[in-house]
Amino acid sequence: MDDDYKIFPRGKIFIEGSEIKKIGDFDLLPEDHYDEVFDADGLIILPGLVNTHVHTSQQLGRGLGDDVPLLTWLIDRIWPYESNLNEHSSFISTLLCCLEMVKSGVTTFAEAGGQYVDGMGRGVKQAGIKGILAQSVMDIGEGLPSGWSKPVEALIEDQTEIFNNWHNKAGERIKVWFGLRTIFNNSQELILRTKQTADDLGVGVHMHVAEIPEENQKSIERNGLSTVRFLKTLGVLDSNFLAIHCVWMDEEEIEIFAEKGVKVSHNPASALRVLGSPKIPEMMEKDIVVGLGTDGAPTNNRMNIVDEMWLTSLIHKGRLRNPTAMPAEDVLKMATINGAKALNWENEIGSLVEGKKADIIFIDPDSPNMLPVHDIIANLVTAMNSENIKHMICDGSWVMKDREVLTIDEENLYKEVKEVAGFIREKIGYHSPDRFKKFKG
Numbered sequence: 001m002d003d004d005y006k007i008f009p010r011g012k013i014f015i016e017g018s019e020i021k022k023i024g025d026f027d028l029l030p031e032d033h034y035d036e037v038f039d040a041d042g043l044i045i046l047p048g049l050v051n052t053h054v055h056t057s058q059q060l061g062r063g064l065g066d067d068v069p070l071l072t073w074l075i076d077r078i079w080p081y082e083s084n085l086n087e088h089s090s091f092i093s094t095l096l097c098c099l100e101m102v103k104s105g106v107t108t109f110a111e112a113g114g115q116y117v118d119g120m121g122r123g124v125k126q127a128g129i130k131g132i133l134a135q136s137v138m139d140i141g142e143g144l145p146s147g148w149s150k151p152v153e154a155l156i157e158d159q160t161e162i163f164n165n166w167h168n169k170a171g172e173r174i175k176v177w178f179g180l181r182t183i184f185n186n187s188q189e190l191i192l193r194t195k196q197t198a199d200d201l202g203v204g205v206h207m208h209v210a211e212i213p214e215e216n217q218k219s220i221e222r223n224g225l226s227t228v229r230f231l232k233t234l235g236v237l238d239s240n241f242l243a244i245h246c247v248w249m250d251e252e253e254i255e256i257f258a259e260k261g262v263k264v265s266h267n268p269a270s271a272l273r274v275l276g277s278p279k280i281p282e283m284m285e286k287d288i289v290v291g292l293g294t295d296g297a298p299t300n301n302r303m304n305i306v307d308e309m310w311l312t313s314l315i316h317k318g319r320l321r322n323p324t325a326m327p328a329e330d331v332l333k334m335a336t337i338n339g340a341k342a343l344n345w346e347n348e349i350g351s352l353v354e355g356k357k358a359d360i361i362f363i364d365p366d367s368p369n370m371l372p373v374h375d376i377i378a379n380l381v382t383a384m385n386s387e388n389i390k391h392m393i394c395d396g397s398w399v400m401k402d403r404e405v406l407t408i409d410e411e412n413l414y415k416e417v418k419e420v421a422g423f424i425r426e427k428i429g430y431h432s433p434d435r436f437k438k439f440k441g
């Protein structure tokens with residue numbers, strides 16, 4: 001995934017430690033010169049995929065939020081679920097989320113923010129992939145679960161402590177960013193202090209932006225301006241600002257993003273479900289960097305970036321009635337190098353280049369859904385299933401071989417998932433058909 005879409009039909013990659021030392025069609029030294037020689041004959045090698053928007057602690061809430069409007073989803077479904085999590089369930093949730101991501105080729109992801117970052121951090125550390133973590137912070141808004149809304153200073157202090165505990169930990173696989181949930185639940189003061197602290201610490205800010213029309217209405221009511229225009233007047237829109245969804249934006253607001261170098265995370269499945277269809281090709285035409293994301297399990301319900309590539313390639317063609325919109329090479333870039341740029345991590349990940357981290361996936365096209373391979377890039381975007389992804393290396397270490405994830409005991413995890421999810425279901429009263437109806441409102 002370099003700028004020229006260079007393809008080596010008979011390539012080799014030499015890895016030393018966590019880095020790619022050499023790539024291309026070079027001669028191998030005698031076998032005993034290497035610790036391991038892996039024959040990837042017939043496989044397609046790509047940089048590990050990047051998922052720019054994930055809610056690791058929502059993984060155990062899969063299926064709780066189907067077929068309802070966004071605000072019902074948030075207030076009646078997700079907040080009760082999230083307020084019944086703890087450190088341990090967040091760990092189990094994160095581990096399951098990482099397992100699903102590894103199996104769909106993701107070596108790096110960005111978390112939008114959960115309550116128990118220690119549990120999330122332990123999960124990522126064990127899974128062996130890279131993650132940008134964040135805490136979910138809110139200081140205003142109606143109906144927030146008790147204890148969630150805190151004064152600005154306390155929220156900044158909490159996050160700074162998390163930063164000190166987790167940033168650059170696990171061999172620098174873990175980073176910590178600052179999270180803002182949405183304009184519904186974040187005050188002007190919190191937004192300003194968050195951006196200032198993120199700048200001081202040299203990291204980014206992750207925020208859901210312009211998700212539904214009601215969000216812009218609320219912002220106009222409270223601040224006199226739509227979300228994007230208001231964020232602009234606060235001076236927080238910048239190249240370390242990652243805006244999620246960005247569905248309800250007009251041309252002028254897209255222009256503002258382009259001018260300020262704001263990065264965008266496109267989550268097509270979750271957008272189609274409750275939000276609408278964002279103007280992604282229009283943003284890319286203005287050189288806005290756009291990465292792909294799955295969003296959380298109860299919004300999608302699949303945490304599979306391969307499916308998001310396929311969806312991205314389709315929905316904009318449909319919306320614009322233009323079969324040339326969103327070509328496969330653009331989509332592949334979104335899932336790799338542009339995802340890395342969206343996370344300001346492109347100096348180390350997102351493409352297979354000498355000096356970058358060895359984050360690599362091995363794709364086996366020998367399957368009914370991928371053969372024949374006339375056009376490799378088209379097949380990767382529109383024909384590949386996650387099952388085609390056979391092996392994964394992250395930071396030079398094996399994470400998955402022949403679809404077996406080496407860092408996680410799957411059977412044991414499934415047992416724990418059922419146990420913990422059952423406990424949460426009990427707590428929120430989602431356990432009998434009657435209650436189910438009531439829960440559905």
Ligand SMILES: [Zn+2]
Nearest residue numbers: 112208295296
């Ligand atoms: Zn989200």
